[in-house]
Amino acid sequence: MIIGCPTEIKPQEFRVGITPIAAQEAVSSGHEVIVQAGAGLGAGFDDAAYVAAGARIIDTAAEIFATADMIVKVKEPQAVERKMLREGQLLFTYLHLAPDPEQTRDLLASGCTAIAYETVTDRAGGLPLLAPMSEVAGRLAPQVGAWTLQKANGGRGVLMGGVPGVGPARVIVIGGGVVGTHAAKIAAGMGADVSVLDRSLPRLRYLDDVFGGTFKTGYSSAGLLAELLPLADMVIGAVLIPGAAAPKLVRRDQFAVMKPGAVLVDVAIDQGGCFETSRATTHQDPIYEVDGIMHYCVANMPGAVARTSTLALGNATMPFMLALANKGWKQACADDPHLLNGLNVHAGKLTYEAVGTALGIETVDPASLI
Ligand SMILES: NC(=O)C1=CN([C@@H]2O[C@H](COP(=O)(O)OP(=O)(O)OC[C@H]3O[C@@H](n4cnc5c(N)ncnc54)[C@H](O)[C@@H]3O)[C@@H](O)[C@H]2O)C=CC1
Ligand SMILES: CC(=O)C(=O)O
Numbered sequence: 001m002i003i004g005c006p007t008e009i010k011p012q013e014f015r016v017g018i019t020p021i022a023a024q025e026a027v028s029s030g031h032e033v034i035v036q037a038g039a040g041l042g043a044g045f046d047d048a049a050y051v052a053a054g055a056r057i058i059d060t061a062a063e064i065f066a067t068a069d070m071i072v073k074v075k076e077p078q079a080v081e082r083k084m085l086r087e088g089q090l091l092f093t094y095l096h097l098a099p100d101p102e103q104t105r106d107l108l109a110s111g112c113t114a115i116a117y118e119t120v121t122d123r124a125g126g127l128p129l130l131a132p133m134s135e136v137a138g139r140l141a142p143q144v145g146a147w148t149l150q151k152a153n154g155g156r157g158v159l160m161g162g163v164p165g166v167g168p169a170r171v172i173v174i175g176g177g178v179v180g181t182h183a184a185k186i187a188a189g190m191g192a193d194v195s196v197l198d199r200s201l202p203r204l205r206y207l208d209d210v211f212g213g214t215f216k217t218g219y220s221s222a223g224l225l226a227e228l229l230p231l232a233d234m235v236i237g238a239v240l241i242p243g244a245a246a247p248k249l250v251r252r253d254q255f256a257v258m259k260p261g262a263v264l265v266d267v268a269i270d271q272g273g274c275f276e277t278s279r280a281t282t283h284q285d286p287i288y289e290v291d292g293i294m295h296y297c298v299a300n301m302p303g304a305v306a307r308t309s310t311l312a313l314g315n316a317t318m319p320f321m322l323a324l325a326n327k328g329w330k331q332a333c334a335d336d337p338h339l340l341n342g343l344n345v346h347a348g349k350l351t352y353e354a355v356g357t358a359l360g361i362e363t364v365d366p367a368s369l370i
């Protein structure tokens with residue numbers, strides 16, 4: 001199979017879909033890997049590293065899309081990339097379709113087969129291709145939130161850890177999964193007073209067992225949030241209902257009871273965001289203010305630490321990429337129901353129910369396609 005890796009073109013996205021290590025594995029399994037010139041530079045991999053791995057460097061994205069059987073990327077295809085996808089071509093990347101009707105329409109029109117990293121599952125009920133980026137975004141969230149809390153950035157001028165004699169910032173993390181746990185660990189490590197809210201009692205038990213004493217836990221409800229919002233300096237949104245649009249958990253009218261200059265970091269923005277006033281921002285222009293409350297809503301946070309993120313993502317995607325290349329998507333998905341859960345689009349049909357529900361589009365059962 002010819003595996004193609006174009007340069008990411010989303011603003012300020014420096015990650016790359018295939019590392020030289022993954023390229024080498026694919027080449028040694030008998031595949032041809034073509035990488036766009038300069039695709040790895042932002043993550044610290046020059047073209048020579050790919051050539052040494054046995055890959056071929058190609059000048060343009062157009063040639064990659066025209067030639068490859070499978071396109072491996074990081075971010076959802078942008079409009080110009082979607083025009084280059086074709087029938088029968090396999091796309092393996094993050095998609096986040098539920099809040100993105102335009103992308104969904106274009107993918108369906110292209111006739112391609114699209115497997116979304118974020119809905120591939122594992123035996124433990126986790127999301128193995130989302131997890132590494134959630135670890136990164138979770139660890140970044142208190143860091144960017146702390147920066148936003150600084151006065152010059154519009155925040156209320158509160159230091160995360162306080163100082164002797166002055167109390168720390170109060171941080172509320174909504175969603176205690178991968179993002180939330182890593183965010184809470186780092187925020188607590190910075191000295192903040194942290195509470196994590198989740199709706200899953202087993203998850204709250206786990207967090208309490210492992211992190212009791214480091215941060216507090218609470219059962220996520222509208223009532224508890226209403227109690228905590230007036231106290232918060234920072235709220236980190238980290239909820240997920242896999243594949244679905246994020247539930248809106250903080251309303252604009254609630255800003256009236258919050259501290260002016262408090263910060264909302266909406267990590268869940270790639271699923272549409274969990275605050276009513278969230279809209280996706282970029283690393284170039286990451287924050288904005290609504291009614292005195294600062295918002296940070298970058299949809300590709302891990303791109304800020306592209307080297308760490310590319311290596312972490314590559315570790316997770318490589319076995320799946322190899323299975324898809326070695327067996328073809330049908331057999332790979334037939335052999336692995338967790339990979340089949342990643343199938344979102346095939347030949348003009350939507351195959352992921354939560355996306356269909358969010359967008360009002362009929363779906364077909366992916367199992368019926370293999
Ligand atoms: N902005 C960015 O750059 C990135 C965004 N993400 C996004 O972050 C979000 C979280 O991802 P993960 O932590 O990996 O998911 P996860 O599945 O590990 O955790 C989500 C948690 O949210 C909880 N939850 C669901 N509804 C809730 C509610 N109403 N109140 C409180 N908790 C609730 C679940 O019980 C679960 O524990 C996803 O939307 C993901 O796509 C992930 C990486 C990068
Ligand atoms: C998960 C995701 O969307 C990202 O890493 O950008």
Ligand SMILES: [Mg+2]
Nearest residue numbers: 270299300301
């Ligand atoms: Mg994202």
